[in-house]
Amino acid sequence: AQKITQTQPGMFVQEKEAVTLDCTYDTSDPSYGLFWYKQPSSGEMIFLIYQGSYDQQNATEGRYSLNFQKARKSANLVISASQLGDSAMYFCAMREGLTGNQFYFGTGTSLTVIP
Amino acid sequence: DGGITQSPKYLFRKEGQNVTLSCEQNLNHDAMYWYRQDPGQGLRLIYYSQIVNDFQKGDIAEGYSVSREKKESFPLTVTSAQKNPTAFYLCASSYTITDTQYFGPGTRLTVL
Numbered sequence: 308a309q310k311i312t313q314t315q316p317g318m319f320v321q322e323k324e325a326v327t328l329d330c331t332y333d334t335s336d337p338s339y340g341l342f343w344y345k346q347p348s349s350g351e352m353i354f355l356i357y358q359g360s361y362d363q364q365n366a367t368e369g370r371y372s373l374n375f376q377k378a379r380k381s382a383n384l385v386i387s388a389s390q391l392g393d394s395a396m397y398f399c400a401m402r403e404g405l406t407g408n409q410f411y412f413g414t415g416t417s418l419t420v421i422p
Numbered sequence: 423d424g425g426i427t428q429s430p431k432y433l434f435r436k437e438g439q440n441v442t443l444s445c446e447q448n449l450n451h452d453a454m455y456w457y458r459q460d461p462g463q464g465l466r467l468i469y470y471s472q473i474v475n476d477f478q479k480g481d482i483a484e485g486y487s488v489s490r491e492k493k494e495s496f497p498l499t500v501t502s503a504q505k506n507p508t509a510f511y512l513c514a515s516s517y518t519i520t521d522t523q524y525f526g527p528g529t530r531l532t533v534l
Contacts, residue, residue, distance in 0.1 A: 310462075342522065350510060352465075352525035398464060401506035402520060410455075410523070 308333050311399050311413035319419050320389045327374070328384040328416045330399030340402040341382040343373065346415070347395040355397075358382060389420045427451070428513050428524035433531045435500075435507075443498045443529045445513030455495035455514040455523060458482060466523060471496055472519050500531065508533045 312331045320326035332341065343355040350379040358366045358373045366373045374383040386393055396415045426447045435441045442466050445454065457465040464523025467480030471490040490496050496515075500507045510530050514523040 313434070326449075340520070345523075348528070350528040352512060354522055354524060357522055400465075405520065410467060412466075414462070414464045 309413075310334065310403070310411035311401055312412050313343055313413035313416050316330075316414075317417045317419070319387075319421055320393075322391060322420055322422050323388055325385060325387045326389055326418065328386070328397050328399075328418065330382045330384065330413060331364060332399075334380075334401065334403050336404045338346050338405050340419045341375070342400040342402070343371070343382075343384045344398045344400060345393075346398060350399070355383070360387070391420050391422060394418060395422045400414045426513060426524060427524050428511075428516055429527050430529060431527065432466045433529055433534050435531065437533055438502045440499055441498065441531065443511055443513075443531070445498065446494055446517040447496075447515045447526075448494060449515060449524065450493070451524075452486045452493070453521070453523075454490065454517045455516075456480075456486070456488065456496070456498045457512045457514065458503060459510040459512060459528075468498065468511075471487050471491035507531055523534075 339360045341358045346355045356366050356368045356371045356373050358375045367374050370387045372385045398415045399413040401411050429444045450500050455470040456468040459465050466482050468486050469488045471477040474493050477488050487499045512528045513526045516523045
């Protein structure tokens with residue numbers, strides 16, 4: 308089974324609108340961390356936001372928020388007020404366990420912001 | 423400026439040649455990682471190192487080798503044994519193995 312599943316290969320959003328990128332994960336370990344990264348066409352992976360499995364509140368970083376639904380094992384990224392510079396690939400990732408040497412990436416979602 | 427540097431940005435190699443990709447960080451991170459990314463796919467872990475003079479194989483270590491002689495440096499050698507080396511290679515680092523990983527700009531390797 309896939310550890311991280313991103314079911315949306317491509318998404319389009321109008322500039323200034325909000326968009327949700329889906330991510331579901333699979334783990335039986337009670338301790339894990341969830342990450343979102345942005346990869347623009349230049350190739351560098353840019354860290355956006357982190358959610359720990361024991362965190363009570365959803366993580367937020369500026370225009371990014373993580374909609375963490377533990378029972379459903381989902382960790383969707385919400386980008387508010389989309390900007391043209393948000394056009395990129397977005398990857399969901401999970402660190403599994405306390406030792407942390409198990410780190411899994413999804414296949415990514417390509418987001419295009421339309422002016 | 424603190425960060426992770428990778429060089430070169432583009433690399434071309436003939437079949438049968440070994441090539442070494444550089445990764446340097448000045449973030450004082452203990453852990454470092456090498457990933458491979460193929461078109462349309464996510465990242466796959468090649469090797470990681472939790473501390474100087476220690477490294478572990480990831481999911482796709484065959485045909486690759488690494489060293490970690492200094493905290494700041496974690497070079498990756500792509501050997502001739504790697505059957506399909508053309509890919510985008512990303513280096514990352516983190517304070518410890520459980521912390522957020524930060525990435526370098528990547529090296530695009532093409533085997534001719």
